[in-house]
Amino acid sequence: MPRTVALIRGVGGPTALKMPALREVLASAGVGEVETLQVAGNVVLDAAGRASGDIAQAIRDAVRGAFGFDLPVVVRTHAQLVDTVIRNPWADAAEGRWVQTVFLDGRPASVALALPDGILEEAVLDGREVFVRYPEGIGGSKLQAGWFEKQLGVVGTARNANTIAKLIAMSA
Structure with a gap:
């Protein structure tokens, strides 16, 4: 079954995120099993019937809560x-x-x-x-x-x- 991709804007420099930590935070936030590509905020996940806007908000909230960065998220199937x-x-x-x-x-x-x-x-x-x-x-x-x-x-x-x-x- 095809998966969904979340693109986190602004990852890098002062807002750098460690991808293992990001995967762990997103799994803990209920986003599910995720994969990341590069260190640029590329996340691949199973949507599990959730709307793109809900996924984007869940990821944004999890990143803000865990890392203190309010980074926009754009989701595409x-x-x-x-x-x-x-x-x-x-x-x-x-x-x-x-x-x-x-x-x-x-x-x-x-x-x-x-x-x-x-x-x-x-x-x-x-x-x-x-x-x-x-x-x-x-x-x-x-x-x-x-x-x-x-x-x-x-x-x-x-x-x-x-x-x-x-x-x-x-x-x-």
């Missing part, structure tokens, strides 16, 4: 992750780490996305995701997840195509 790859116009790009999907916690009020002049990056808003291609790398780009949050008025967290492929495999 396995099928929804597969669908993002299908809809991503740059899914076949040779350099998967330079293609990102910004997963939004809701539909933005505006469907228009005005990119700054003079940038090389390309971005497409499609539903609750923004697909971004960084032809010269992500590091120096202005188009980070926070930029999209400000433009669209919703919370988002980004994952590159390589990470999404791994999460799809783990949640299958």
Whole structure:
């Protein structure tokens, strides 16, 4: 049975979480058996019939209670992750780490996305995701997840195509 993926935004630096501790905290909070990928807040779990919003809130509450960090959580099912790859116009790009999907916690009020002049990056808003291609790398780009949050008025967290492929495999 396919599993669900929770993406915790902002894991790292001053809000770094040890993945073994995170797995233990989430299991204790009743989220169930979880797997993590990397140290970036990628959690794969069995939804057990729970709504995505309930899962996100349970994880957010558990992280705040155990670690003291109030980090937003965006949840997608396995099928929804597969669908993002299908809809991503740059899914076949040779350099998967330079293609990102910004997963939004809701539909933005505006469907228009005005990119700054003079940038090389390309971005497409499609539903609750923004697909971004960084032809010269992500590091120096202005188009980070926070930029999209400000433009669209919703919370988002980004994952590159390589990470999404791994999460799809783990949640299958």
